[in-house]
Amino acid sequence: MTSNSVATFLSEHFGLTGQQISLNPIGNGHINTTMLLKASQQSLVVQKLNTDVFPEPEQLVNNARLIEHHLTDKHHAGDYDLAIIRHVRTVNDNFLVNCEHGVWRALEFIGGSYSEDVVANIAQAQTAANAFGKFALALQDFDAKQLHSVIPHFHDLAMRAEKFKAVLQHDPVNRLAQCQVDVDFCLSQFDLIDELSALDGNIPLRACHNDTKINNMLFCSHSGNAKAVIDLDTCMPGYWLFDFGDMVRTFCSPEQEDSTNLANVRVREEIFAAIVKGYVAPLQHVITEQEKQSFWLGAKVMPFMIGLRFLTDFIDGDHYFATKHANHNLQRAQNQFALYKDILRKETTLKTILNINTL
Numbered sequence: 001m002t003s004n005s006v007a008t009f010l011s012e013h014f015g016l017t018g019q020q021i022s023l024n025p026i027g028n029g030h031i032n033t034t035m036l037l038k039a040s041q042q043s044l045v046v047q048k049l050n051t052d053v054f055p056e057p058e059q060l061v062n063n064a065r066l067i068e069h070h071l072t073d074k075h076h077a078g079d080y081d082l083a084i085i086r087h088v089r090t091v092n093d094n095f096l097v098n099c100e101h102g103v104w105r106a107l108e109f110i111g112g113s114y115s116e117d118v119v120a121n122i123a124q125a126q127t128a129a130n131a132f133g134k135f136a137l138a139l140q141d142f143d144a145k146q147l148h149s150v151i152p153h154f155h156d157l158a159m160r161a162e163k164f165k166a167v168l169q170h171d172p173v174n175r176l177a178q179c180q181v182d183v184d185f186c187l188s189q190f191d192l193i194d195e196l197s198a199l200d201g202n203i204p205l206r207a208c209h210n211d212t213k214i215n216n217m218l219f220c221s222h223s224g225n226a227k228a229v230i231d232l233d234t235c236m237p238g239y240w241l242f243d244f245g246d247m248v249r250t251f252c253s254p255e256q257e258d259s260t261n262l263a264n265v266r267v268r269e270e271i272f273a274a275i276v277k278g279y280v281a282p283l284q285h286v287i288t289e290q291e292k293q294s295f296w297l298g299a300k301v302m303p304f305m306i307g308l309r310f311l312t313d314f315i316d317g318d319h320y321f322a323t324k325h326a327n328h329n330l331q332r333a334q335n336q337f338a339l340y341k342d343i344l345r346k347e348t349t350l351k352t353i354l355n356i357n358t359l
């Protein structure tokens, strides 16, 4: 199928009419293929879903639609002021269309907006964290158990550790010798698993976003304010500490996730403070004391767990994460461990920030 015929196919299914139909890539998502389908009167975001990551796309759409409904009710009640990304029905009243080219869905396009791939400044970090906080607040009375676990055990460190140990046993592509130092470091950090399991039953299970990166936020082109939380693909039951920790992981370092300039990989305390301030403010009346305390663990666990997954994939021969060169996953792992170590080094300062801003 050519790009033109995909555009025609999608515009027919999603009811776009007119002569001037165009289909062009939009954004820098890593999981799905995201395009802007434009006709003279209307634009839609169309996404080819990654069915390797999400083998059951119907469940993904069901989850997102349940959240859309809930947020819409909140919006009508005056309790949610961000835009809501809604799925668009096909002319046959479905949400997914299959063609030889894959499984596609369409979302309402939020015009007058932009996304960022790297946090530009402290104010923007606070704005984004605040919007993720509003999103979390709006979902705090949503029954998280209604959501399908589209990726089971997504933030289950014990499971990630088991997978890591299994791959160490086989060393399928003989890479272990190259990363023994990193492997030994990981093996020395598994107390984190006990720290996490000690929380089970003591903090509430929440509907979490689970991918709180800066490019999963749309900003208003005019004001720079947050316009919408997007990418609800991994919304699943979990703990808020994971959403908090993933913001720390992805906002705080001045270096990209795969940078090899490890000397500059560090947690910027002022960005950390902005995340705490922005995220906790909307939640202050509903967050429990133990949940607040657990954010420290979230900040530690997320860089460590993602680093562990990169290292596991490196030893396994790069099957999960797309790589640009042979050592890419190892470099990403080392980058995440550098961030994790800096977080450990700054424990006193970061805990002080958490307490000052949350109590």
Ligand code: ATP
Pocket: 026, 027, 028, 029, 030, 031, 032, 033, 034, 045, 085, 107, 108, 109, 110, 111, 113, 114, 115, 211, 213, 215, 216, 217, 218, 230, 231, 233
């Ligand atoms: P990730 O790698 O974070 O999992 P993804 O592949 O799931 O990303 P999305 O985050 O859904 O893809 O979309 C990718 C990009 O497309 C966004 O960062 C944003 O720039 C743009 N985008 C997505 N949905 C919309 C929308 N409804 N309106 C405007 N732009 C959008």
Ligand code: MG
Pocket: 029, 030, 215, 216, 231
């Ligand atoms: Mg995304």
Ligand code: MG
Pocket: 029, 031, 032, 211, 231, 233, 234
């Ligand atoms: Mg996504």
